[in-house]
């Protein structure tokens with residue numbers, strides 16, 4: 001867990017009273033919507049189809065049970081009893097009244113939660129691996145660095161009025177769970193030959209209208225220099241970035257137009273000129289932040305406790321354990337993923353009751369800590385293996401033990417036309433129908449790892465470009481149509497999917513996905529060959545044939 | 552469903568209303584003939600020409616305290632003159648989400 005210091009708390013409280021005053025002036029007519037819009041966006045408030053939408057940051061995806069209970073309270077008291085976890089370690093409330101927003105913000109501020117940097121053209125919530133600090137083989141906890149960057153960039157004038165929003169993600173593991181290659185800046189923590197820790201720096205990733213995979217501009221920047229290096233990148237961006245055209249304003253376009261070599265040279269040039277600034281982190285500054293992250297006092301526990309041996313006879317428990325429980329860096333402990341993708345449910349939604357219950361389970365079994373991942377699921381990061389059977393029973397009762405993590409029904413979907421004012425087409429009902437089609441978890445297990453991502457428009461909030469199967473809502477003559485891509489991926493081998501053919505109507509999407517999956521099952525050369533690998537080996541043609549032969 | 556938020560030139564091809572979100576709570580509202588706002592589509596003032604739509608929109612936009620983001624939306628009057636939403640987006644705004652939520656609405 002991370003303990004905010006006094007400065008942060010003061011800042012958060014100031015923002016609440018400022019916003020309370022702004023809302024008051026808006027409602028009295030003293031401020032026009034034009035004047036108010038920027039102010040509300042700075043506090044995470046969007047206007048959507050049915051109401052205001054309120055986006056709250058969960059820095060590096062770490063929540064205490066107390067914070068989660070407070071989110072449940074906001075859902076219950078100010079909204080309609082549920083919240084939606086997003087792909088960027090935020091939670092959104094869909095039905096908030098503007099007049100009550102200052103109260104909601106104040107309630108959240110009491111537990112150190114805020115909505116700064118969740119919207120607007122500034123540095124957004126710096127995201128990280130949801131298994132940070134507990135994954136085996138991690139170099140070190142990447143959240144320390146997320147926090148150092150967050151502190152440096154929050155409300156920093158140079159970063160508050162960027163040409164466009166700016167997103168950074170950090171990973172410290174071999175396997176990238178933070179999707180760093182589709183962020184404006186991706187940082188991969190690693191050790192150089194001399195044993196120093198530092199970052200491989202990638203820039204220019206992003207999806208949306210013009211998708212790009214981030215490219216490496218520097219294989220190694222020493223950790224103590226990471227702030228000045230980021231600053232150098234942002235200065236180059238601020239200098240050249242296109243403020244005149246919203247579609248060309250993201251850094252990915254600049255990197256593409258300048259070329260990665262020239263961009264890297266410019267950044268290096270700028271960085272050299274900055275010299276040995278006060279941005280160089282000294283050991284004490286790093287240690288100060290490190291010391292604010294507390295880790296549980298783990299017990300010395302056996303690798304294979306009796307409780308686990310006994311429960312292994314229960315096939316339902318075993319199926320869940322194999323799917324949702326991952327190894328922990330400390331012997332005798334596990335990381336448990338809580339699927340927010342029940343069959344027939346909206347992906348990523350959690351009710352206030354579920355949030356409260358998860359907070360209680362976190363207190364009982366996970367040292368009061370909860371994590372939020374970019375796949376729109378939750379995790380309990382420190383569960384003793386002996387407690388797994390009891391935890392399974394409790395989660396199952398709450399509808400949070402669907403054994404589908406990373407399987408075909410673990411769908412990432414944006415809110416789409418049911419909530420979003422920018423949407424072309426609906427996302428959630430497509431996801432719901434797909435989870436019904438593949439409702440048999442044993443079959444889904446046989447299909448293996450398969451990520452479906454759905455976005456309701458080209459803004460790509462559902463990351464459809466990098467879904468193993470990507471579904472994008474488009475509009476044709478006022479009707480909902482969907483383009484289907486296959487072969488995308490968001491991990492360390494990130495790549496965009498390939499379009500398989502003409503868009504298909506709403507009613508046919510689930511059939512098409514079933515066809516694609518059946519084609520894969522017939523084509524894979526052995527059961528372990530993952531869907532993406534079969535697509536890589538054979539290309540899209542065989543899938544295309546299967547889908548369009550009968551359409 | 553191209554988002555109507557970027558509406559520049561107003562050219563309507565059928566019966567239309569002006570809709571927006573109420574400022575204090577964000578609720579979907581429709582401009583009425585009495586120069587007010589109503590949460591009921593049935594109360595909306597309907598227009599049939601682009602000129603009338605422009606006038607209604609200008610009037611609605613002027614009331615920035617009452618509602619925000621006003622735009623012209625198509626409606627359907629086929630069912631005996633009863634005003635129905637003219638496309639899926641407006642249907643969702645008028646009637647709510649199309650999905651089963653697991654929570655009481």
Ligand code: HEM
Pocket residue numbers: 046048053085086087088092164165182183205206207208209250413414415419420421422459460461462463
């Ligand atoms: C309903 C309210 C939402 C609105 C109005 C909205 C709007 C947008 C827009 C306009 C962009 C593109 C910006 C650009 O490329 O410069 C964007 C990007 C993005 N949104 Fe949303 N969004 C919403 C909800 C969500 C949700 C619920 C998620 C997560 C499930 C999400 C995740 C993202 C991500 C990850 C990107 C970046 C995609 C990229 O790499 O380009 N958004 N959003």
Ligand code: SF4
Pocket residue numbers: 414415416417420421422423424455456457458459460461462
């Ligand atoms: S992808 Fe489009 S439809 Fe989906 S949430 Fe983002 S802006 Fe809305």
